[in-house]
Amino acid sequence: MLSQSRLYGYAGRILRVNLTNREIKIERLDEKFARMYIGGRGFNIARLYYEVPPGVSPLSPENKLMFATGPVAGTGFPLGARLNVSAKSPQTGILGDSNVGGHFAAEMKYAGFDQVIIEGASSTPVYIYIDDGNVEVREADELWGMPISRAYDALRKEIGDPRVQIAIIGPAAENMVKFSGIFFNRTRPAARTGLGTVMASKKLKAIAVRGEGYVEVAKPSLFEKLVEEVELEVYTHEQYWPRRIMGTSRILLAANKIGILPGNHFTEPIVPYAFDVSGEKLALKYNVKNRACFSCIVPCSRVFVVKNKNEAFMSEGPEYEALAGMTVRIGNSDLDRALKAIELVNDLGLDAITTSEVISWAMELYSKELLSTEETHGLKLEWGNMDAVLELIVDIAYRRRFGGILADGVVEAAEKLGKGIEYGFHVKKLEMIQADPRGLKGYGLGFAVSTRGADHLRSEPFVELSDDPELGLKMFGEPEATLRLGVRGKGKLVAYYENICALVDSLGVCKNLAENMNILDYSKTAKLIEAVTGFEVTPVEVRMIGERVVNLERAYDIREGVRRVHDTLPERFIKEPLKKGPSAGHVIELDEMLMEYYEVRGWNKQTGIPTREKLLELGLLDVVEDFVSRGILPACE
Amino acid sequence: MVGHIVVDPSKCTGCRYCELWCSYTHEKVFSPSLSRIRVIKDDLIGMDYPIVCKHCSNAPCIQVCPTGALYRDKNGLVKLLKEKCTKCGACIEACSYGALFRNPVDLTPLICDLCGGKPVCVSKCPTNALSIYPLMEVHLGKSEHLGKQYTVAVEDYKSILERWGILVKSE
Missing domain, CATH: 1.10.569.10 (Aldehyde Ferredoxin Oxidoreductase Protein, subunit A, domain 2)
Structure with a gap:
């Protein structure tokens, strides 16, 4: 059924909509690009790095808003239909990036697109309707100003199909509130880093998508076997019922x-x-x-x-x-x-x-x-x-x-x-989440180094909550790594889970499976990639995909001026011990953990800049050249 | 014994795993548009409602088919003979449950075939919202002479009966 030129697992096409001149372009997905970045978050940073250079104002038409999903979305792999949204952030001035569930990612694939890139800006409110490869920019004067639920209801009725999936912004974004999100249908937001504000700056109220296409996997019997294994692991997991209930x-x-x-x-x-x-x-x-x-x-x-x-x-x-x-x-x-x-x-x-x-x-x-x-x-x-x-x-x-x-x-x-x-x-102008890093030190390190600012979903080192030293010893050679109040081994822990996060955000899989339930390790992911796309990859190559995405994002932030000094936490957490409860007396020992982290990452410990060797190891020669031309790295070492 | 798939919308989470594995089992690709079961959703009221052929004993789709492409097989299931189908869509119109869907590739109707007796949607459903039951129908006469309260009650009760796999046919 699959046409010769289409890659297994992918829709095989990229959509570009320029809202300034309303030009619509469809590009073919390149196999080499797909192998390097897999999809989703990887696809987005790979284009953002080259297409949105320093100097672009986040709310100007030159910024680009990108929606991408991975090869797994649209298949019957469980927990596998995530979408990644990226742009330069108006909130932080560095990488803006947010990941969301729901049904949009799969629908986008069925409509024929792995990635949708919004360029330019309209002068009047519009929405984009993607219907099985037919793309239209339509007027949205009447939708502008409506809160999310009303706009969603009005738009699905205008389109006349209950199966349409809609990405939408609310009044906050329209009023240029810098921390506005993009909401999918109603209650599923890509909320962090102000991507809704970027969408509003383009006068884009919504993107509605409907597709009747299909996704085909490369190795059906391997895929079926993997799905059965994962289903069993999920259904027998100790977190299954608590997650289902709450x-x-x-x-x-x-x-x-x-x-x-x-x-x-x-x-x-x-x-x-x-x-x-x-x-x-x-x-x-x-x-x-x-x-x-x-x-x-x-x-x-x-x-x-x-x-x-x-x-x-x-x-x-x-x-x-x-x-x-x-x-x-x-x-x-x-x-x-x-x-x-x-x-x-x-x-x-x-x-x-x-x-x-x-x-x-x-x-x-x-x-x-x-x-x-x-x-x-x-x-x-x-x-x-x-x-x-x-x-x-x-x-x-x-x-x-x-x-x-x-x-x-x-x-x-x-x-x-x-x-x-x-x-x-x-951290880096992104406000902190609802966990005190003094009692959760791996998370704290994760907030400090995350490529989008203070956030847990870039590393989610959930296993430190296990407080099981055996696990830390087994996974990282450091018992403290999986003790929430431990310090040693946290650099390894955070780097490991950052890579996994980047990998699953690129594949289109949910972190609850890969991080919290700890079900997708590198060897299983290698099999999954092979079953879906046909790419034969080793577990080491799989690790490198995640590592490549993290390093490219870091390089993006470095180019915007981020350095070691910005990898920090607010003073309260470093200096004032927690006053009560089971974590009382603790501050966060950030410096020690940071040093270990840079060591594991292969980044310069004084500046926090990825080294030439690390970038070359990950196949990021273009970044080395870009860094040299900007004086971030010396011409030769 | 004729079987059919019974849905419990209160258990359905709208994940559409059934749609995915239905299309994969029948067509070897993942595509909700090729599925014989569809979950109708509304995110404003939290609705997830699977719709699938009930293999009614008095099936309007068979009655309206102009070429005899739709027929009842020896097991009592509604079946399609693709080569006789003229793609007129009369069956899709006639089904009062909206449980026949047009195949976007060849335009013929997609009808649940119970996967030969072990429906994949039932085995894959994560919350047991789908089950296979023997077909059982009860026929209710006009309820007017039993009073207004009886009518109100029985109308609502029908949906509960349906979740137990009992189809209610009004005369």
């Missing part, structure tokens, strides 16, 4: 037990009301059914209904990040109101993590009397004041009053107010 919301109570919650803006690592706002509570009282991403056998998303005497509403989720962000981080113990706040954040199109940081940051300043009610335009930002929080979320999205101060992220908010930067928790 999704990531289960983390909240677990994080309370080990004292790593971001309570009251990282001052309360344990809270007495944890159960009342936990995934367990949601499962007991709110959830009505489970939902899954495309081709996923671990349905970790939950439909919930809120029923109280004042109101009733339903939605899907929440994940741990949004849940902890709208509860413990801002000192709120009212779950109903937290769910309302999360719904609002999603519907307006904001990143829940950054939103929770800017609000909890302002609350900490307010509690220290560093921020007055004049400055907050009358908002009493006491811990847990949800009336104020709900009002503030809307004001952020519309850049009104005090919301306008917060709408560009915590660093710029501190600049505008002229204070509070020491309490602004970010």
